[in-house]
Amino acid sequence: MNNKATININDNTHDIDIITGSEKEVALDISKLRSDANLITLDAGFKNTGSCQSAITFLDGEKGILRYRGYSIEELAEKADFLEVAYLLIFGELPTQDQLNKLSDDIKERAIIDEDLRIILNSFPKSAHPMGILSSLTSGLVAFDPSAVDIDDEEDMYDAILNLLAKIPVLVAWVYRRRKGLPLEYGDTSLGYVENLAKMMFQRPNKEYIQNKTVVSALNKLLILHADHEQNCSTSTVRIVGSSHAGLFASISAGISALWGRLHGGANQAVIEMLEAIDSDGGDTKKYMLKAKDKTDPFRLMGFGHRVYKNFDPRAKIIKVAADEVLKDLGINDPILDIAKGLEKEALEDKYFVDRKLYPNVDFYSGIIYKALDIPAEMFTVMFALGRLPGWVAHWREMRIRKEPIGRPRQVYIGQTHRLFSDIKSR
Numbered sequence: 445m446n447n448k449a450t451i452n453i454n455d456n457t458h459d460i461d462i463i464t465g466s467e468k469e470v471a472l473d474i475s476k477l478r479s480d481a482n483l484i485t486l487d488a489g490f491k492n493t494g495s496c497q498s499a500i501t502f503l504d505g506e507k508g509i510l511r512y513r514g515y516s517i518e519e520l521a522e523k524a525d526f527l528e529v530a531y532l533l534i535f536g537e538l539p540t541q542d543q544l545n546k547l548s549d550d551i552k553e554r555a556i557i558d559e560d561l562r563i564i565l566n567s568f569p570k571s572a573h574p575m576g577i578l579s580s581l582t583s584g585l586v587a588f589d590p591s592a593v594d595i596d597d598e599e600d601m602y603d604a605i606l607n608l609l610a611k612i613p614v615l616v617a618w619v620y621r622r623r624k625g626l627p628l629e630y631g632d633t634s635l636g637y638v639e640n641l642a643k644m645m646f647q648r649p650n651k652e653y654i655q656n657k658t659v660v661s662a663l664n665k666l667l668i669l670h671a672d673h674e675q676n677c678s679t680s681t682v683r684i685v686g687s688s689h690a691g692l693f694a695s696i697s698a699g700i701s702a703l704w705g706r707l708h709g710g711a712n713q714a715v716i717e718m719l720e721a722i723d724s725d726g727g728d729t730k731k732y733m734l735k736a737k738d739k740t741d742p743f744r745l746m747g748f749g750h751r752v753y754k755n756f757d758p759r760a761k762i763i764k765v766a767a768d769e770v771l772k773d774l775g776i777n778d779p780i781l782d783i784a785k786g787l788e789k790e791a792l793e794d795k796y797f798v799d800r801k802l803y804p805n806v807d808f809y810s811g812i813i814y815k816a817l818d819i820p821a822e823m824f825t826v827m828f829a830l831g832r833l834p835g836w837v838a839h840w841r842e843m844r845i846r847k848e849p850i851g852r853p854r855q856v857y858i859g860q861t862h863r864l865f866s867d868i869k870s871r
């Protein structure tokens with residue numbers, strides 16, 4: 445293929461380099477367009493703009509493909525554990541047993557938090573949204589270890605990354621337990637990463653904690669499925685904040701804030717809220733199917749459709765099986781979950797949804813699992829954040845190692861042209 449394109453503007457021709465990715469994705473490199481032709485491109489929401497070259501995650505929405513570092517999400521969810529996937533995303537290869545053991549030991553070593561951070565946590569109102577608390581505490585961690593990360597020093601970089609992987613699950617568990625009015629616990633270093641998370645979250649002070657393998661397996665899958673999704677809103681935020689050479693923790697805290705929004709990580713919370721609303725309105729799923737199809741009604745079936753995946757969401761296929769297993773294993777009998785099953789069945793057989801290729805997305809089922817685990821809806825996005833952590837870290841590390849320039853988009857100015865200052869009395 446030709447590696448140059450030309451554009452013709454006002455009878456002037458400009459060459460534009462063509463960049464081809466390893467999966468044959470083709471992009472026009474317009475970075476010199478401004479200096480060559482005094483032109484910028486305009487693309488609100490960056491819907492058709494590549495912000496970087498990345499070797500971490502490949503996705504093809506048309507074909508329903510999602511791969512981390514070349515490995516398919518289906519294989520990773522079935523065969524790997526979350527820590528292996530975290531290592532893969534961040535460092536580029538699946539770890540050897542020795543590397544995995546070291547990673548796990550190093551995390552356990554760092555899974556301790558300055559007790560003063562509890563004071564900060566306890567100062568938040570009980571009603572505060574868990575995502576706001578998590579974002580603040582993540583920034584707060586910097587204050588307890590303010591040394592800057594030297595990105596040219598592999599050990600320094602490793603240490604910062606491991607600190608984050610170790611401490612964020614403790615914070616997630618603390619945020620959850622505080623909301624539930626339970627005492628804040630530290631983990632159990634004899635356990636694996638996900639088992640430890642489950643215990644830190646769900647153990648009761650007056651009861652022996654018994655691990656449930658189905659729950660741990662479902663959590664492991666959920667975390668893996670959410671671990672990266674290339675240049676989404678929060679990941680782009682982490683990269684752009686980090687591009688100013690803000691530290692890793694500050695960049696991740698910004699990513700958590702970006703994920704908070706309902707158009708991004710907040711969708712699984714919206715699914716459960718929709719199911720609860722249908723339940724309190726009598727549980728008539730047919731009525732809500734009609735509403736979803738009515739173009740004069742703004743109601744949409746939350747958890748159906750996806751901006752990128754237009755045939756199916758590969759993550760949804762995997763997590764649906766896990767959701768079924770969790771519901772069966774825990775013997776859950778919740779009217780909300782019955783409504784979810786009813787909507788799913790009706791939508792999959794309904795011409796409107798079939799014609800538009802609207803299938804349940806990952807958020808439809810992740811909300812169902814979290815609800816079954818008695819995790820409050822406002823905590824769902826916090827669980828998503830924990831899963832996304834390795835992806836954010838991997839992108840931050842890649843961006844710094846590639847020495848990418850500070851992110852600074854341009855704009856097309858549409859405001860007032862030059863005018864003279866008017867004295868306050870004459871306005």
Ligand code: ACO
Nearest residue numbers: 707708711736744745746747748749750751800802805807
């Ligand atoms: N319920 C009913 N109709 C829908 C839905 C839905 N959930 N989603 C799309 N449609 C319809 C649209 O009305 C449109 O119909 P038309 O062709 O007759 O006009 C058609 O399907 C195409 O929809 P678009 O809006 O063009 O699809 P788009 O890619 O813009 O939107 C989105 C994708 C935002 C995810 C949308 O499907 C939606 O709002 N879903 C519900 C919210 C949700 O679940 N979000 C989470 C996404 S997963 C994630 O972010 C991790």
